[in-house]
Amino acid sequence: MRSVSIVSAGMTAFGSFPERNIRDLACEAGRSCLDGAGVSPSQVEALYVGNFAGPSFTGQNHIAPWIGAGLGLHNVPCTRFEAACASGGAALFHAWTAIAGGAYDMVLVLGVESMTSQSTAKTTEILASAGDIGAEAAVGATFPGLFGLITSRHMHEFGTTRQHLAAVAVKNHSNGLLNPRAHLRKAVTIDQVLASRPISEPLTLFDCSLISDGAAAVLLCASERAAEFDRPVRIRGVAQASDRLALHEKADITTFPAVLRAAEKAYAMAGVVPSDIDFAELHDCFTIAEIIALEDLGLFPRGQAGPAGLAGKTSRDGELPINTSGGLKSKGHPVGATGVAQVCEVFWQLRGEAGERQISDVSLGLTENLGGSGATAVVGIYSR
Amino acid sequence: MRSVSIVSAGMTAFGSFPERNIRDLACEAGRSCLDGAGVSPSQVEALYVGNFAGPSFTGQNHIAPWIGAGLGLHNVPCTRFEAACASGGAALFHAWTAIAGGAYDMVLVLGVESMTSQSTAKTTEILASAGDIGAEAAVGATFPGLFGLITSRHMHEFGTTRQHLAAVAVKNHSNGLLNPRAHLRKAVTIDQVLASRPISEPLTLFDCSLISDGAAAVLLCASERAAEFDRPVRIRGVAQASDRLALHEKADITTFPAVLRAAEKAYAMAGVVPSDIDFAELHDCFTIAEIIALEDLGLFPRGQAGPAGLAGKTSRDGELPINTSGGLKSKGHPVGATGVAQVCEVFWQLRGEAGERQISDVSLGLTENLGGSGATAVVGIYSR
Numbered sequence: 096m097r098s099v100s101i102v103s104a105g106m107t108a109f110g111s112f113p114e115r116n117i118r119d120l121a122c123e124a125g126r127s128c129l130d131g132a133g134v135s136p137s138q139v140e141a142l143y144v145g146n147f148a149g150p151s152f153t154g155q156n157h158i159a160p161w162i163g164a165g166l167g168l169h170n171v172p173c174t175r176f177e178a179a180c181a182s183g184g185a186a187l188f189h190a191w192t193a194i195a196g197g198a199y200d201m202v203l204v205l206g207v208e209s210m211t212s213q214s215t216a217k218t219t220e221i222l223a224s225a226g227d228i229g230a231e232a233a234v235g236a237t238f239p240g241l242f243g244l245i246t247s248r249h250m251h252e253f254g255t256t257r258q259h260l261a262a263v264a265v266k267n268h269s270n271g272l273l274n275p276r277a278h279l280r281k282a283v284t285i286d287q288v289l290a291s292r293p294i295s296e297p298l299t300l301f302d303c304s305l306i307s308d309g310a311a312a313v314l315l316c317a318s319e320r321a322a323e324f325d326r327p328v329r330i331r332g333v334a335q336a337s338d339r340l341a342l343h344e345k346a347d348i349t350t351f352p353a354v355l356r357a358a359e360k361a362y363a364m365a366g367v368v369p370s371d372i373d374f375a376e377l378h379d380c381f382t383i384a385e386i387i388a389l390e391d392l393g394l395f396p397r398g399q400a401g402p403a404g405l406a407g408k409t410s411r412d413g414e415l416p417i418n419t420s421g422g423l424k425s426k427g428h429p430v431g432a433t434g435v436a437q438v439c440e441v442f443w444q445l446r447g448e449a450g451e452r453q454i455s456d457v458s459l460g461l462t463e464n465l466g467g468s469g470a471t472a473v474v475g476i477y478s479r
Numbered sequence: 480m481r482s483v484s485i486v487s488a489g490m491t492a493f494g495s496f497p498e499r500n501i502r503d504l505a506c507e508a509g510r511s512c513l514d515g516a517g518v519s520p521s522q523v524e525a526l527y528v529g530n531f532a533g534p535s536f537t538g539q540n541h542i543a544p545w546i547g548a549g550l551g552l553h554n555v556p557c558t559r560f561e562a563a564c565a566s567g568g569a570a571l572f573h574a575w576t577a578i579a580g581g582a583y584d585m586v587l588v589l590g591v592e593s594m595t596s597q598s599t600a601k602t603t604e605i606l607a608s609a610g611d612i613g614a615e616a617a618v619g620a621t622f623p624g625l626f627g628l629i630t631s632r633h634m635h636e637f638g639t640t641r642q643h644l645a646a647v648a649v650k651n652h653s654n655g656l657l658n659p660r661a662h663l664r665k666a667v668t669i670d671q672v673l674a675s676r677p678i679s680e681p682l683t684l685f686d687c688s689l690i691s692d693g694a695a696a697v698l699l700c701a702s703e704r705a706a707e708f709d710r711p712v713r714i715r716g717v718a719q720a721s722d723r724l725a726l727h728e729k730a731d732i733t734t735f736p737a738v739l740r741a742a743e744k745a746y747a748m749a750g751v752v753p754s755d756i757d758f759a760e761l762h763d764c765f766t767i768a769e770i771i772a773l774e775d776l777g778l779f780p781r782g783q784a785g786p787a788g789l790a791g792k793t794s795r796d797g798e799l800p801i802n803t804s805g806g807l808k809s810k811g812h813p814v815g816a817t818g819v820a821q822v823c824e825v826f827w828q829l830r831g832e833a834g835e836r837q838i839s840d841v842s843l844g845l846t847e848n849l850g851g852s853g854a855t856a857v858v859g860i861y862s863r
Contacts, residue, residue, distance in 0.1 A: 096581050116613070142721075151534055154616075156608035157563035160721035160737075160854040164728070170740045172719040173855070174569050177559040179541035185558050189573060196580010197480050224540040229500070232538075335556040337526075337544035344548070353544075356554045470544040471557070 096195035098318035100327040101477070103132035104439040109278040109309035109427030117146075117153050117209040121162040124310035124432075125205050129166070132314050132324055136167035139314075140199040144175045145186035145206035146431035151221045152210050162205065179225035180380060181335075181466030182206065183311070183434025184473025188335040190315050200317045206435030207310035218306055222430075225467040227341035239303060241342055241468045242381040243295035249349045249383055250297065252398070257297055259401025261288035263382035264301045264424055266410050271421020273452035278307045278427030302382040307427030311436035326479065328445050331459070332364030333475040340470045351469035354391040358463075358474045362393075365476040369393035372476070373457040374415065374444060376437035378465040379422040388463050389417070392474070416454045419444060434464035434473060441477050480579035482702035484711035485861070487516035488823040493662040493693035493811030501530075501537050501593040506549040508694035508816075509589050513550070516698050516708055520551035523698075524583035528559045529570035529590035530815035535605045536594050546589065563609035564764060565719075565850030566590065567695070567818025568857025572719040574699050584701045590819030591694035602690055606814075609851040611725035623687060625726055625852045626765040627679035633733045633767055634681065636782070641681055643785025645672035647766040648685045648808055650794050655805020657836035662691045662811030686766040691811030695820035710863065712829050715843070716749030717859040718742075724854045735853035738775040742847075742858045746777075749860040753777035756860070757841040758799065758828060760821035762849040763806040772847050773801070776858070800838045803828060818848035818857060825861050 105127030107120050121144070129136065144159040155161070163173035178185035183206030190202045210218055223232040226241060249255045265285055271277035283301055291300035321327035336356035342348050362368060369392060377392075379385035389400035394415060403409060409417040420426045420440035423433060441460035443449045464473045489511030491504050505528070513520065528543040539545070547557035562569035567590030574586045594602055607616040610625060633639045649669055655661035667685055675684035705711035720740035726732050746752060753776060761776075763769035773784035778799060787793060793801040804810045804824035807817060825844035827833045848857045 148534060148540055150532060150608055151540075154608055155612050156532055156535075156561070156605075157610070157724060157851050157854060159562060160850075161611065161724040163721050164723045164854075169722065170720050170736070172569075172572065173562075173721040174573065174719070175561040177540065177561055178543065178557075185556075188556065189558065189577075192577045192582045193573075193580065196577065196582055198576045198580055221540075224534055224538055226541070227545065228539050335558070336554050337547050337557040338553065339548045340541060340545040352554070466544075467541050470541060470548075 097197060099191050099194045099330045100316055100318045100321035101313050101442050102316045102321055102324040102327045103128045103314040104442040105131055106276055106311040106436055106439050107309050108276045109307045109429055111211045112308040113212040117149055117158060117207055118162055118165050120209060120308060120310040121205055121207040122165040124312040125166045125203060128312035128314050134314060139168055139171065139201055139203045141171050141202045142168050142173040143186040143190040143202060143204045145183035145434055146175050147177060147179055147182045147208055148221050152213055178471040179466035180430050181434055181464045181471040181473050182431040184464030185335060187434060187438060188333055188473050191330055191333050194315055194317050200320055202315045203312060204315055204435055205310065205312040206432040208429035208431040209308045210306050210429060211308050230341045230343065239295035239298055242383060243298050244342060245348050246297055246383040252349050255386065255401040257289055258285060259405050260302055260382040261285040262405040263379060263385045264288045266404065267379060267418045267422040267424040270411060270419050270452055271425025274421045274426055277421040277425050278305050279425050298381060304380045304423035304428040307429040309427060309429035309432045311432045311439050313435060313438050313442065326446050328442050328477050328479055331476045331478050332361035334360035335473045338470050340467060342468055349387065351387065351391055351472060353469055353472035354388060354463060357472045358392050361474040361476050367459065367476065371459055372461045373459045374419065374454055375417055375461040376420060376440050377417055377463045379418060379424050380428060384465060392463060411452065411454055419449065419452050419454055437462040437464060438475065445477060445479050481581060483575050483578045483714045484700055484702045484705035485697050485826050486700045486705055486708040486711045487512045487698040488826040489515055490660055490695040490820055490823050491693050492660045493691045493813055495595045496692040497596040501533055501542060501591055502546050502549050504593060504692060504694040505546040505589055505591040508696040509550045509587060512696035512698050518698060523552050523555065523585055523587045525555050525586045526552050526557040527570040527574040527586060527588045529567035529818055530559050531561060531563055531566045531592055532605050536597055562855040563850035564814050565818055565848045565855040565857050566815040568848030569719060571818060571822060572717055572857050575714055575717050578699055578701055584704050586699045587696060588699055588819055589694065589696045590816035592813035592815040593692045594690050594813060595692050614725045614727065623679035623682055626767060627682050628726060629732050630681055630767040636733050639770065639785040641673055642669060643770065643789050644686055644766040645669040646789040647763060647769045648672045650788065651763060651802050651806040651808035654795060654803050654836055655809025658805045658810055661805040661809050662689050663809050682765060688764045688807035688812040691813040693811060693813035693816045695816045695823050697819060697822050697826065710830050712826050712861050712863055715860045715862050716745035718744035719857045722854050724851060726852055733771065735771065735775055735856060737853055737856035738772060738847060741856045742776050745858040745860050751843060751860060755843055756845045757843050758803065758838055759801055759845040760804060760824050761801055761847045763802060763808050764812060768849060769801065776847060795836065795838055803833065803836050803838055821846040821848060822859065829861060829863050
């Protein structure tokens with residue numbers, strides 16, 4: 096299959112914009128992405144839209160051609176991909192599949208979610224539908240509830256502490272402070288995280304990511320044509336994998352087999368090993384999720400990602416910077432946009448365009464996008 | 480790109496099964512499909528699920544890995560594709576893209592919808608979300624409303640009559656009577672259609688398709704490996720295209736540009752012309768939609784599909800049998816399943832397995848799957 100490159104990225108700010116509709120957000124990101132590459136809508140051969148629950152949040156189904164028409168993409172296939180919080184990653188993975196296989200040379204991948212016009216209770220209910228509603232939501236297990244269980248077990252198995260969790264939040268908020276597109280630009284201390292109000296034992300408010308509106312887009316192009324563009328970024332490997340939906344069906348809730356499987360395939364495709372990775376954007380929907388991702392991806396041994404973070408190893412100036420964008424924790428988590436926004440950050444870092452949060456000497460970046468409590472995972476690896 | 484074949488098909492009965500959940504339905508169709516080919520779940524490399532509004536109808540999001548786990552498809556990518564009533568067709572098109580490009584050799588394509596556990600009012604509201612809710616649903620334009628407008632304009636432009644429309648219903652109900660999986664196995668006469676209660680001027684009850692539960696599956700395989708299977712059916716051409724969502728944004732509401740574009744590409748890929756087509760499954764969500772599809776696909780000149788149907792040309796024993804399955808009208812329309820069920824019928828007809836409704840001397844079949852009021856279309860062409 097052919098090599099595929101990213102030639103442009105575009106994003107809205109992430110935040111609370113209840114007055115803006117989902118098409119508005121998507122088109123702003125899409126136009127910014129196309130303009131950045133000097134590509135006209137008529138050159139785009141397909142639109143891949145990652146969106147988790149647009150119909151539940153906004154009432155509107157069939158959003159892909161609606162967004163496509165808003166961008167001036169007429170006639171071409173415009174399709175929505177849904178894989179819960181990994182919807183953006185799923186759109187990226189399938190767009191890569193199509194270009195790598197020769198179906199298209201140029202595809203726009205767009206992730207979007209509009210969440211804040213609903214009440215918190217309704218939003219919590221919609222988010223819970225990414226788990227097994229009959230077995231989990233029906234008995235009151237919201238996502239903070241599920242990740243609370245996961246956290247407790249990880250603490251029990253590996254001695255992970257609330258300080259380890261809090262260090263993830265402190266680091267990601269510190270990074271987000273430097274990202275003008277981040278939703279919550281606010282520094283927090285470990286003590287503040289520990290003292291924030293309980294959400295789901297042992298998680299407190301600052302262990303949880305945000306409910307946000309926003310959109311992100313990347314323009315994918317066959318690498319053989321990418322030389323037409325300034326400083327393309329190559330997709331070295333990308334893979335999607337699945338697992339059971341409900342936590343009680345899993346043998347071990349301190350690891351996500353879909354991440355293990357997707358990572359194994361992505362590393363093999365890229366011809367690299369975990370120690371080659373210079374930086375990564377990981378799916379920190381809750382602080383524990385970043386810790387488990389670091390371990391599932393082989394970036395730290397199991398049980399050692401928490402202490403590594405507390406010791407500063409994953410900070411911007413550490414040996415393996417994680418979530419320089421601020422992550423879902425500080426940048427925000429408009430669900431369908433998240434998997435694409437992670438790729439935007441890697442694209443900008445690899446091109447030296449990450450502004451105040453730019454890290455130096457990076458040549459190989461990774462993204463990990465998780466759906467639900469691990470039933471979908473998409474892992475990508477990128478270099479200049 | 481490589482040739483792709485269909486090596487098995489499976490379907491639930493379509494009907495009203497409010498007591499069965501969406502995973503149950505999907506897994507019945509999927510297992511039937513895999514068993515039909517003697518393929519084990521471990522041989523399937525990806526699951527492509529077409530589903531319009533599972534979350535709105537059932538509360539459950541993230542259904543693709545949930546269904547995948549139910550079928551024993553662990554680890555592999557399991558993704559939901561949404562393109563309104565063309566969700567099943569979109570799943571098929573993207574699965575074709577992936578196999579044709581070399582990403583996989585074998586993929587399960589599954590369409591499913593579970594609709595009847597909701598009230599009619601709620602169902603109508605959910606269906607309306609496939610149109611532009613801000614411009615259409617907000618002012619009361621349900622789908623029967625939109626297709627009523629389309630019908631009136633087609634009558635005005637081309638002299639199409641209510642008898643022409645009724646003939647579509649009579650024929651499709653006559654076909655569905657012979658399909659053991661059809662939802663409404665009931666013969667109707669032109670007089671009964673004309674006398675049925677008004678729904679949306681000029682459409683009456685029997686001009687409208689059904690609200691159904693059901694699932695359908697096809698197993699796709701690279702043609703170079705299809706010789707391992709009994710009588711594979713080759714996908715000669717398949718294409719997806721898009722258009723604007725709202726009727727008022729279209730220059731002419733008596734034709735669907737997305738169908739024109741998808742058909743043009745599918746015919747070119749197959750190297751055939753409309754007169755080569757022996758039979759077709761068309762998206763008769765309303766009787767007018769079958770008439771417009773026949774014209775957009777070039778099977779009859781514009782304005783002549785209505786008279787042709789009334790003259791029996793599209794009947795089972797006519798020159799171009801249309802919707803031998805009973806179509807959405809009689810077989811039923813579990814939205815996400817429809818595009819895949821159309822392919823099942825073509826598969827069975829081409830293999831001589833359509834039982835009492837089998838037509839003779841057919842070698843080239845076509846499917847047309849329409850999303851919303853034409854914003855998505857998928858057209859496929861198949862032969863032994």
